[in-house]
Amino acid sequence: MRDPHTPFTFDLSGRVALVTGASSGLGARMSKVLAAQGAKVALAARRVDRLADLKAEIEAHGGTAIAVELDVTSEAQTIAAYDQIEAELGPVDTVIANAGMSKEMGRATDNPPEDFDATYDVNLKGVFLTAREGAKRMIAAGSRESERGRIVLISSITSTYISAHSAFYSATKAGVTQMGRVLAYDWSRLGVNVNMIAPGYIQTEINDGMFDTSYGKKMLAAWPRRRLIDADALDGAMLFLCSDQSRQITGSIITVDDGQTL
Ligand code: NAD
Numbered sequence: 001m002r003d004p005h006t007p008f009t010f011d012l013s014g015r016v017a018l019v020t021g022a023s024s025g026l027g028a029r030m031s032k033v034l035a036a037q038g039a040k041v042a043l044a045a046r047r048v049d050r051l052a053d054l055k056a057e058i059e060a061h062g063g064t065a066i067a068v069e070l071d072v073t074s075e076a077q078t079i080a081a082y083d084q085i086e087a088e089l090g091p092v093d094t095v096i097a098n099a100g101m102s103k104e105m106g107r108a109t110d111n112p113p114e115d116f117d118a119t120y121d122v123n124l125k126g127v128f129l130t131a132r133e134g135a136k137r138m139i140a141a142g143s144r145e146s147e148r149g150r151i152v153l154i155s156s157i158t159s160t161y162i163s164a165h166s167a168f169y170s171a172t173k174a175g176v177t178q179m180g181r182v183l184a185y186d187w188s189r190l191g192v193n194v195n196m197i198a199p200g201y202i203q204t205e206i207n208d209g210m211f212d213t214s215y216g217k218k219m220l221a222a223w224p225r226r227r228l229i230d231a232d233a234l235d236g237a238m239l240f241l242c243s244d245q246s247r248q249i250t251g252s253i254i255t256v257d258d259g260q261t262l
Contacts, residue, residue: 200257
C-alpha cells in the first residue's frame, strides 16, 4: 500500500508505452506527456514521416521516443510493431489505443455502408488488435506478478451521448467502451488493467471544420460552458490510468468533457 506521507506522483520511469495514431492530435500530445513523466514512448502511425518532428521534440526535452510504422487494422503490422518496440525499448507495459477516424459527413441515409466497414476496422477492430497483442506481451513479461499492465482505450462521449450524423462512429465508440470492460474482466487476474477515457469535443484533425458549420455552432452553444475542451484536459486522466496509482482500477470509464454531456 502507498505511504500516505509520500507525495502523490505519476512517475512513469522504467515504463515502455505504445501510443497509436501518434502523428497528430491527442496521440501526439499524450506521447509528449508520457515521455515527460519518464516513459520511453513508441510513436506509432501510418505516416511515419510525420513522426520525425515529434520524436525530435521529445528528445529535445530529455525524453526517449522511437517511430514505428503501424496501420492498426493489420494484425501482421501490429505484431511487427510490438516486435520492433520490444527490440528497441523493451517489453511494452503501457498501451494507449488512440488511433481513430470518422468519415460521416451527413445523414445516415446518404452514408455508404463501406464507410461503416472502414470506421469499424480502425475504431473497433484496430483497438482490439492493439489491446490484444499488448496484453499478450504484458502477460508474457510477468504482469500477473508486477500488476503493471496498463491499457487505455480512447473512446468518446458519443458512446452514450447523441451526436447527429455519427451513427457509424458512435456505434464503434460504444463498442470500444463495452469491449474494454469485457477485456478488463478477462485479464483481471493477469495484472493487465483496461480502462477507457471518453473525451468530449476537442479541436483536432478528426473534427476539422465541424465547428465552423451551423450545426457545429449550434452544438457548441448548447453546452453549459459553450466551449471546446483544451487538449491538456486529458493529461491527468491518462497519466493516472497509466500509473501505479490506478493499480486497483480496471474496467472504468473516465469522461473528460467539461460538462458537454450535462
Ligand atoms: P486525429 O485525427 O488528429 O487523430 C487520429 C489519429 O488516428 C490520426 O493520426 C490518424 O492518422 C490515426 N489513424 C487513423 N486510422 C489509422 C490506422 N488505420 N492506423 C493507424 N493510425 C490511424 O484526431 P484526434 O482527435 O487526436 O483523435 C484521437 C482519438 O480521440 C480518436 O480515437 C478519436 O475518435 C478520439 N476522440 C476525439 C475527440 C475529439 O473531439 N477530438 C473526441 C472524442 C474522442
